[in-house]
Amino acid sequence: MATIGTKGTIKPYANFNAADDVQKLRNAMKGAGTNEDAVIDVIANRSLAQRQEIKSAYKLSVGKDLEDDLRSELTGNFENVIIGLITPATQYDVEELKKAMKGAGTDEGCLIEILASRSAEEMRNINAAYKLKYGKSLEDDICSDTSFMFQRVLVSLACGGRDQGNTVDEALAKQDAKELYEAGEKKWGTDEVKFLTILCTRNRNHLLKVFEEYKKISKKDLEASIKSEMSGHLEDALLAVVKCMRSKPGYFAERLYKSMKGLGTDDSTLIRVMVSRCEIDMLEIRSEFKKMYGKSLHSFIKGDCSGDYRKVLLKLCGGED
Known part of the structure; x- marks a missing residue:
């Protein structure tokens, strides 16, 4: 389970009362139209744990699933972000992975x-x-x-088998860096398995040392070597691993930027990152975004999205800086 703490923008609601929130949501969905602002006011201002309590209380007092009622009332990106917010974190990842491979x-x-x-x-x-x-x-x-x-x-x-320790083996780090260099830059053709073995199994602290040692040998960053040695999705995957080891907030800031820059918005990526990181490290992602791109994440979302969908994302973003 991801750690929820001080680096997220969405915090537990202080005066939380699941029964009151159920009533607010029922009132918002009663009658001909839907009061989208009331839905946002409840769903986007509660923590994920509180939203699970609301779902249980809703089923108990209404006899129906909250998700089903929301789906019947909402549409498009607004529906996707609201449903994402009420879905438990592991289940959300599972459904996103399945969706990525369906069809x-x-x-x-x-x-x-x-x-x-x-x-x-x-x-x-x-x-x-x-x-x-x-x-x-x-x-x-x-x-x-x-x-x-x-x-x-x-x-x-x-497999989720990466070493979770913090130990750095200096001699092994130098050896790993040397082997990566010899598997790529130094030879004609690339030994991709060597990259996989080292990048997908070593712990983060050890890999940071490997990156440092690699730069001493190769005179360039490992990312630059991966770009020159690999291509396509393999290149993207190994680069993502290296970037996540260096800085997860930096990696997600780049994912958000790329989802909004240029013509058209990659809404599914934008929603997934905002939903999955809002209680974990969104404050750090915001800070990295500003550092990397010179503009706030808030201003990007404001200029790129519209309507109720934008209101939710701005809430998850949590501020203008």
Whole structure:
């Protein structure tokens, strides 16, 4: 379970009363239209744990699922972000992973984002919940939907077997850096398995040391080497791993920026990152966003989204700085 703490923008509501919130939501959905502002006022101002209490209280007093009633009242991106907010974190990741592999195309970006950024414990929970919900393992679905070295990197990340310690083995870090250099920059052709083995199994502190040692040998960052040695989704996956090891908030800031820049908005990425990080590290993501792009995340959302959808995202963003 992700740690909920001081780095999130959404906090538990101080005067929380599940029964009162159920009444507010019922009133908002009664009659011909829907009072979207009232829905936002409840859902976007409560913590995820409080929203679960509201869901239970709703079913108890109304005899129906809150999710079903909201789906029948709301549409589009507004519906997607509100439903995302009332979905437990592990279940949300599971559903996003399934959606990324359903149908004709594959959303490789979604697979990479979730698998590269979740902790070993989160991955164990995701694997168990995925099997329970869909009757197939996450690994089986990844294997039937992806191929070659990209598939192998995703499977390795999905195992959730990364070393969770903090120990840095200086000698091994130098050896790892040397092996990465010899597997890529130094030779004709690339030994991708060596990259997978080191980047997908070592703990974060150790990898930060490896990156440092790599720069001494290669005279450039590992990211630059990956870009010159790899291509396509494999390149994207390994870059995501390195970026998450360096700074998860920085990685998510870049995901948000890319979802909004240029023509058209990648709403599914924008919603997923805002929903999944708002109670974890959104304050840090905001800070990194401003540092990296010279404009606030708040101003980007304001200029890129509209209507009730924008209101929810701005609430999750939590401020203008």
